[in-house]
Amino acid sequence: MNPFNSKTGRVVLGGAGWSRQIVTDPTSKPVLETILHALSLGIRAFDTSPYYDPSEILLGAAFSDPALTTLYPRSDLLLMTKCGRITSNKFDYSPPAIRASVLRSLDRFSTSYLDVVFTHDVEFVSRSEALGAVRTLFEMKDEGLIRHVGISGYPPAVLADIAVEIRETLGRAVDVVQTYCHMNIQNTSLGKSLGRLYGEGGVGIVLNASPLCMGLLRKGGVPIGELGDFHPAPRGLREKAAEAAEWVEAQDGGNMAALSLRFAVGEFARVDEKGFGVTILGGGSIKEIDENVETVKKTLKQEVGGDEQEDLRSYTTLDQERYRSDGPLFKGVRDILGEWIDYTWDSPDAAFLEEQKKSREQS
Template sequence: MNPFNSKTGRVVLGGAGWSRQIVTDPTSKPVLETILHALSLGIRAFDTSPYYDPSEILLGAAFSDPALTSLYPRSDLILMTKCGRITSNKFDYSPPAIRASVLRSLARFSTNYLDVVFTHDVEFVSRAEALGAIKTLFEMKDEGLIRHVGISGYPPAFLADIAVEVKETFGRPVDVVQTYCHMNIQNTSLKQSLGRLYGDGGVGVVLNASPLCMGLLRKGGVPIGELGDFHPAPRGLREKAAEAAEWVESRGESMASLSLRFAVGEFARVDEKGFGMTILGGGSIGEIDENVETVKQMLKKGEDGKEDGDLREHTKLNEEIYKADEALFKGVRDILGEWVDYTWESPDAAFLEEQKKLKEQN
């Protein structure tokens, strides 16, 4: 099933911009005002996670505020969160923990249902743990607490494997898959798994998160929050990304804008089902405005579009803009060279070694 439709458009606002991984003091940001501004532009779908501390708490308060609820009915919104990941190296996919996490999220958003709940970074746990957590989410879906069940993680091929096994095991598919850093100007590996996700996996919609590769594909490099430099990109990739950004900026273009245009345009071009959704960052009104205007450059209004200011009207790939950018796209990818389509290990060797030691101790 696909939780998105013409009322939601093709864009989701991600909540990681209000996490300590990204910024130093998320609680100082005007979250309610920023969300209201996003809604005024036509954004109706929002994604967060308890792991993006304190994003879920801040967003939950915003979406529970009378200033918002008086203007936007709950039925007009798509609220998505995750479960299973506790910290950078701690996961709990046990059925009681999954249920408790979802119930806590429901309370934080003051709602009696969530539109999508994902298992967070599913590649970090065993297949049995993953299937057990998904079974619990299916049960909560049957209870009416969740409208759609999803899985999220980094490697698209792994997510496709899980999706196929879920369908074979339970006789029903996961509704939504969210992957990140795999449909952008540096890495387009998601293309190779779309057919299997939609086909054998029966997935309703695929979400493309981190179109700027968690801040790597912009001038200035990766963001540093309270938790320090968490980005897994190796030094060589960082250096080439910085070189590409300088080259783009020297031509009077913004690396962030170009990267987002590529991610949105390329996904719209290759996603034959036309269901793919891009998750935008934007922890401030200024960032949201910039990102929305960039998306509107690459996606033109559909035939029945009425309001130019509403992002939901922009659903069709603008072939002229895409073609005009192709020389810049090629220039960036030429500079990236051997790092094009590079994928880091997830989980990495350090995490696996730590888990091995913990098992030996127990």
């Protein structure tokens, strides 16, 4: 089942931009004003997580504010959050914890239902824990508290395995899968797993998050927030990404972030066999959102005979001519990245696995 339609469009605004991983003081940001601006541009789908502390709290307050609720009916919004991940190295996928997390999210958003709830970074827990958490979300869907159930994580192939196992074991498929850093100018390997996700997994829609690879694919490198440098990219990849950014800038004043976003949105729209190609954008400020929306509009186009208003939701079709015109720049960046094309880091990494092993031995 696919929660996206003409009322939501092809774009989601991600909430990580209001997390301590990304910025030093998220509470100082004008969140309500920023969300209202995003809504005025046609963005209707929003994604966050309790793990993106304090993003869910800040977004919940914004979406509960009368200044927003009087303008935008709840039925016009697509609110997505996650559950199960507590901190960088702590997870709780137990059914009581999953239920408590969802109920807390409902309270934070002052809503009677959430459109999508994902298990957060599902590859970090055992399959039995993952199945138990998803079973609980299915129960809450049957109770009307959740409209769609999803799983999220880093490696698309692992997510496909889990989606297939859920369908085979629980007798129903997850509606949405969210993966990140696997459909961008450095890594397009999500495409290899789409067939299995949609086929054996029965997934309704796949979402592509982190089109800039968590800030790596831009001038200036990865963002450093209150929690320090959390990005797992090794030095070699960082150096090549920086070199590519300098090269793009030298091409008539090009912008690496904008080029990377054009590639991610365009390539996903091109290869997504269901024709959705929904991308989760970053943007914790009005300026960032404006820049990202304008970039999307240069990649997608309005359907002939469709809504001619300047609303992002009406941009649904890949602009093939513009996508092809960017080809030399895309190739130049990928040539510089060279051996790092389609590189993926381990998730979970060796340090996490060792810590979990020690914890089990001590218990």
